[in-house]
Amino acid sequence: MSDARTAGDPSGPPGATDAAYSPDPAPGGGPGLPREDPHGTTREFSVEADSDVRLDLLVAARLDCSRTQAATLIAGGHVTVGGTRERASYRPRAGEVVRVVVPPSPVMRDVLPENIPLTVVFEDEDLVVVDKPAGMVVHPAP
Numbered sequence: 481m482s483d484a485r486t487a488g489d490p491s492g493p494p495g496a497t498d499a500a501y502s503p504d505p506a507p508g509g510g511p512g513l514p515r516e517d518p519h520g521t522t523r524e525f526s527v528e529a530d531s532d533v534r535l536d537l538l539v540a541a542r543l544d545c546s547r548t549q550a551a552t553l554i555a556g557g558h559v560t561v562g563g564t565r566e567r568a569s570y571r572p573r574a575g576e577v578v579r580v581v582v583p584p585s586p587v588m589r590d591v592l593p594e595n596i597p598l599t600v601v602f603e604d605e606d607l608v609v610v611d612k613p614a615g616m617v618v619h620p621a622p
Contacts, residue, residue: 520558520583529574535561536568539580553580591620 525542533541539550539559551568553559558581561572572578596616602609612618 520581523580523582525578527572527574527576527578531574532571534568535559535566535570535572535578538572538578542578543580543582553582556583558583 523543527538531538536547536551536554539545539553540547543550550559554566554568557565559565560579561570562576563579566572599611600608601611
C-alpha cells in the first residue's frame with residue numbers, strides 16, 4: 481500500500497490520516513508514508529456524514545482493496561470502529577473513527593520442483609492426462 485500524501489495534504493481521501501505517520505524517514509517509507517512495524521501498517525479515517533455503506537465496502541474503498549480482503553481484515557480483528565470490533569455488515573455512523581491495522585505480508589517460502597516420475601495416460605496438443613498417485617501433494621500448503 482503506498483500513500484504519497486504528506487501531513488496536512490488535503491489530496492487524500494477526506495478524513496484519512498496515517499496513524500503511524502512520522503516526519504522522519506522510517507525504514508520502508510519516507511515522510512508522509514505509513515510506517516511498517518511488526519504489527520503492520522495502521523490507517524485511521526473518520527466516517528463522513530453522507531456515508532451510509534457497510535463497513536466492508538467503506539474499508540475496501542479507503543484501502544483500495546477488494547471487499548473480500550476488507551471482510552477478511554474485519555473478521556481477523558484488524559478493523560475497529562470507535563475502538564470496538566464490528567461485523568462486516570455494520571454501517572458506521574457519521575463521525576465514527578475507523579482504525580485498520582493491515583498486517584505485514586507473510587514471508588513467502590521457496591517451493592522447489594522435484595523430479596518425480598509420472599505416468600502419462602494421454603497427451604495431445606491441448607490436453608495431458610496424468611495418473612497421479614494418491615497422496616501426492618500438487619499444491620503445497622503455506
